[in-house]
Each structure stands twice: as C-alpha cells, then as structure tokens.
Amino acid sequence: MIIGAGVMGCACAHRLGEAGFAVTLLEKSLPGAESSAAAAGILGAQSEVSGPGPFFELCLASRQRFREYAQELTALTGVSIGYEDSGVVEVALDPAEGRLSVARAEWMQERGLRVELLDREEARRLEPALTDTMIGASYYPDDHQVDPVALAAALASAADKVGAKFRSAERVRELVFSGNRVTGVMTDGGLLNADRVVVAGGAWSAEIKGVPKLRATVKPMAGQIVQMESRPPLFRHVVYGYKGYVVPRPDGRVVMGSTLEDRGFDKAVTIAGLHRITGMGMEMVPGLQNARFTGAWSGLRPATADGLPLLGASSVEGLYFAAGHYRNGILLTPITALVIRDLLLDKLPEISITPFAP
Ligand SMILES: Cc1cc2nc3c(=O)[nH]c(=O)nc-3n(C[C@H](O)[C@H](O)[C@H](O)COP(=O)(O)OP(=O)(O)OC[C@H]3O[C@@H](n4cnc5c(N)ncnc54)[C@H](O)[C@@H]3O)c2cc1C
Structure with a gap:
C-alpha cells in the first residue's frame, strides 16, 4: 500500500507492480495534483546541488537514468514526459x-x-x-528538463498498466500497527489492511497519525x-x-x-x-x-530539516518512506522508485541510502 500518488507514489507503484506486488495507492486528492504538478522540471543534479556528498551522488544516479526512463514510460503509456536535452x-x-x-x-x-x-x-x-x-x-x-505535469500523468498511467489500484479522494488518517509492525491504515472510509506501507505523502508525510519519530521531520x-x-x-x-x-x-x-x-x-x-x-x-x-x-x-x-530525503525502511517493520525530496523530487523519481522496489524485494539497493534513513 502506498500513501500519496504524486510522482514518488506513482513511480514506486510502477516499479513494485512490475516486480509482482499487488499495490494500492491512496490519494487524498487526485494523482499528481500537488507538488509534482507544480514543479519546473529541471533535472538539476549539478545546477541545484550545493556541494559534494551522498545527496549529490543520489542526484547524479537519478539523472543518469532519465533518458532511458523517458523512453520506457513513453513505450509503456504513450505519454511523452517532455525530456529535453536542453542543458x-x-x-x-x-x-x-x-x-x-x-x-x-x-x-x-x-x-x-x-x-x-x-x-x-x-x-x-x-x-x-x-x-x-x-x-x-x-x-x-x-543537466536537462522534463515536463512535470506530463511526468506525473505518465507515472500514474504506468502504475495503472502494471496493475496498481488507485483510490482517489481517500485520505489516510492513521497508521495501524500490531506491536512494532505496520498492519494497515485507517482512512476516512475505514480500515484497510496491508503488510507493507510506503509513505509518499510529500509535504504531508509527517501529518499522518502514528508516523514514527523521523530522522528529520517534513x-x-x-x-x-x-x-x-x-x-x-x-x-x-x-x-x-x-x-x-x-x-x-x-x-x-x-x-x-x-x-x-x-x-x-x-x-x-x-x-x-x-x-x-x-x-x-x-x-x-x-x-x-x-x-x-x-x-x-x-x-x-x-x-x-536537514535537506535530505527520507528514503528507505523505517524503525517500524513493514513501513517505508519515499518522501522529503524537497527541491529535487522530479529529478530523484527514477532512483527513488528503484530503491523502494529493491528494499521490498529484500535486495540491497544499488546506491548507498544509509544517509537518507528515515
Ligand atoms: C514551485 C516548485 C518548483 C519545483 N521545481 C522542481 C524542479 O525543477 N526539479 C525537481 O526535481 N523538483 C522540483 N520541485 C520539487 C518536486 O516537485 C517535489 O520534490 C516532488 O514533486 C515531490 O513529489 P511527491 O510525490 O513526494 O509529493 P507530491 O507531489 O506533493 O505528492 C504527495 C501526494 O500525497 C498525497 N497525500 C498526502 N498526504 C496524504 C494522506 N494522508 N492520505 C492520502 N494522500 C495523501 C497528496 O495529496 C499528494 O498528491 C519543485 C517544487 C515546487 C513546489
């Protein structure tokens, strides 16, 4: 189950659906209606980042995948994400x-x-x-650009194509636990069970009741x-x-x-x-x-608070975060989705995510 259907939620749903997971996306509004559709779309790994380090490496790893990602999404959905080699x-x-x-x-x-x-x-x-x-x-x-509105549309369509179920206008109020394990979510409509939950709620990620203490709040x-x-x-x-x-x-x-x-x-x-x-x-x-x-x-x-995303498994079993991407969430979409997929498959992600642990 994924909370939030911005670029992060939809990109994770696409990769998880492709890997064989049954995915439901819960979205309080409409897919792609928030930060993701408001962005400028600069893939500014170099122009946006202020210094070397793990965050810079994460940005480079994501930028490197974008051209192929654009082709993959267009082939799957028919939507062009406006990837331009503009520099x-x-x-x-x-x-x-x-x-x-x-x-x-x-x-x-x-x-x-x-x-x-x-x-x-x-x-x-x-x-x-x-x-x-x-x-x-x-x-x-x-450093290049995409059209974020088109990216959000393509990702929602990609998630749909691999079988993800969308529940729009469904706000998650609270996480539900059994001991230290997440077992579902409480929405406006009632209880929904899930053995794994990915929080991709953008700026609202820390507003959900039951979210554990995070490395840095959003x-x-x-x-x-x-x-x-x-x-x-x-x-x-x-x-x-x-x-x-x-x-x-x-x-x-x-x-x-x-x-x-x-x-x-x-x-x-x-x-x-x-x-x-x-x-x-x-x-x-x-x-x-x-x-x-x-x-x-x-x-x-x-x-x-520290400018780094919250990416990976949390202190609660079964609860993952793909949130807090601040000014670079469009750029970081492909790598975030791969990391979340690998973690749920119990595989080591191809890039170190230790500094981003939620
Ligand atoms: C003006 C502006 C310019 C930007 N320019 C760029 C840029 O050039 N390049 C770049 O890389 N990035 C840019 N960004 C940043 C980028 O837009 C974000 O980092 C990215 O969109 C975050 O994606 P997200 O999916 O986490 O968040 P969102 O798109 O906000 O999606 C989160 C979703 O979760 C839903 N949600 C939240 N809480 C709940 C709940 N309790 N229950 C159900 N649903 C819930 C929300 O309704 C929302 O749809 C820009 C952002 C802004 C605002």
Whole structure:
C-alpha cells in the first residue's frame, strides 16, 4: 500500500507492480495534483546541488537514468514526459556570483563532471537571449528538463498498466500497527489492511497519525511559478541564476520560478511572489518582457530539516518512506522508485541510502 500518488507514489507503484506486488495507492486528492504538478522540471543534479556528498551522488544516479526512463514510460503509456536535452546555463550577474560559480566548477570537475566556465561573450554565443550585463556563466551540458505535469500523468498511467489500484479522494488518517509492525491504515472510509506501507505523502508525510519519530521531520515550503509564452521560442537552454530560474519548453511555453516560503500549507500566489519572479526572469533574459503571461501557481515542496530525503525502511517493520525530496523530487523519481522496489524485494539497493534513513 502506498500513501500519496504524486510522482514518488506513482513511480514506486510502477516499479513494485512490475516486480509482482499487488499495490494500492491512496490519494487524498487526485494523482499528481500537488507538488509534482507544480514543479519546473529541471533535472538539476549539478545546477541545484550545493556541494559534494551522498545527496549529490543520489542526484547524479537519478539523472543518469532519465533518458532511458523517458523512453520506457513513453513505450509503456504513450505519454511523452517532455525530456529535453536542453542543458543548463547558470548566469553570474556580479563578481560574488562569479566566484561562487568558479568554486562550484572546481569541485565538480574534480568529480569528473562536465561544466564549462564561460565569459560573457561565450555565454551569449551559446545562448544569445541572455542579458549582456552578466559577468559570465557556467554551462552544465548534462543537466536537462522534463515536463512535470506530463511526468506525473505518465507515472500514474504506468502504475495503472502494471496493475496498481488507485483510490482517489481517500485520505489516510492513521497508521495501524500490531506491536512494532505496520498492519494497515485507517482512512476516512475505514480500515484497510496491508503488510507493507510506503509513505509518499510529500509535504504531508509527517501529518499522518502514528508516523514514527523521523530522522528529520517534513514540512511544506511553498514555491510559486509564473508561466508565459513566447513564440517562436526565444531561447533553448534552461537559465539558472542565484535568485531563480527560467525554463523554456520547446513549444514556446516558459516557466519561471520560484520563491521559497515557509508559510505552512498555504498555496496562495501573491503579488510579491509574481513581482520577484518576473523581475528575476527579465533580468537574466530581457526579451521575456514581451512574452504573453499565461498563468501562475504555487506548490508545496516537501522539505526536511536537514535537506535530505527520507528514503528507505523505517524503525517500524513493514513501513517505508519515499518522501522529503524537497527541491529535487522530479529529478530523484527514477532512483527513488528503484530503491523502494529493491528494499521490498529484500535486495540491497544499488546506491548507498544509509544517509537518507528515515
Ligand atoms: C514551485 C516548485 C518548483 C519545483 N521545481 C522542481 C524542479 O525543477 N526539479 C525537481 O526535481 N523538483 C522540483 N520541485 C520539487 C518536486 O516537485 C517535489 O520534490 C516532488 O514533486 C515531490 O513529489 P511527491 O510525490 O513526494 O509529493 P507530491 O507531489 O506533493 O505528492 C504527495 C501526494 O500525497 C498525497 N497525500 C498526502 N498526504 C496524504 C494522506 N494522508 N492520505 C492520502 N494522500 C495523501 C497528496 O495529496 C499528494 O498528491 C519543485 C517544487 C515546487 C513546489
């Protein structure tokens, strides 16, 4: 049984169903209705991560699987997840940002990863839409993007194809135990028995009654996104900055984000948020001032106190977590699903997950 049908719940359901498990997904709302559909979709293993270590390795392991994952999901479901080899250009707008970019490039190159430091002219040759006031840029040719709404749809369909059962509008209130073993869940509709339960409830994961004490608790961190259209597309690369990002889709849509707001489960789109995001986007890609505004939304990132996901078996027998992926849950979808599948098959996951133990 899986609690939550965002990208994490559906991806785990797909891999578990494929491995022969009978899976039921319990979703308080609709599959993919929360953080997963609100995301920008940057597969930013290098552009998003602040330093080397196990989390960085987890991100790289997941990014490495994405191209094949996209093909697999399309073959199974007919849904394209919008995987684009767009690369990410990280713009440095002032000398302090320039110094940070150089330091980041150094440790990544030591790790054997591709990153190119570009001066202003080189950066504008690569991406002519960038501002001519930047001092330079870093180019991450292996960070790419997907369309998160399409990914969430493909994963729900993939889970369905391998036999997972969906129960939407079914909120889990409480975990049910016998001694130190989970035996089911209590939902608004009543008791449901299960010998294994995976908590994939995003920002709500720690709200369920009976959840054991976690390594780090999960809380919502709101983020707003502004969407616009520029046709024909104005630029090709994901543009990342120290204050936000701008993601061009090949069909001319552009999403800009985001804010980081610690205000509980409030998903309001605010004037201050729109102002900050559009200002940041136009500073990096000035041509966007003529783009047509088509919408704005916000979502709740599942943030943990130490910034690491809660991934693996908990202190309670039969209870697993695939939660707390914060700003990188789209990127971390394929590896999370493989880890959960391997654990339920009593196999050692192919990457060390000790630092992420719930
Ligand atoms: C503005 C924004 C931009 C982002 N950009 C990126 C990006 O560019 N790249 C990236 O990798 N990541 C990004 N993220 C992060 C990413 O969206 C999340 O980490 C990821 O979607 C988390 O997936 P999830 O399945 O854990 O959570 P969710 O998608 O929130 O799914 C959890 C589900 O569980 C359900 N649920 C919760 N509690 C219960 C319950 N008690 N009973 C039943 N159902 C329950 C919820 O209704 C929900 O549908 C972004 C997030 C935001 C908000």
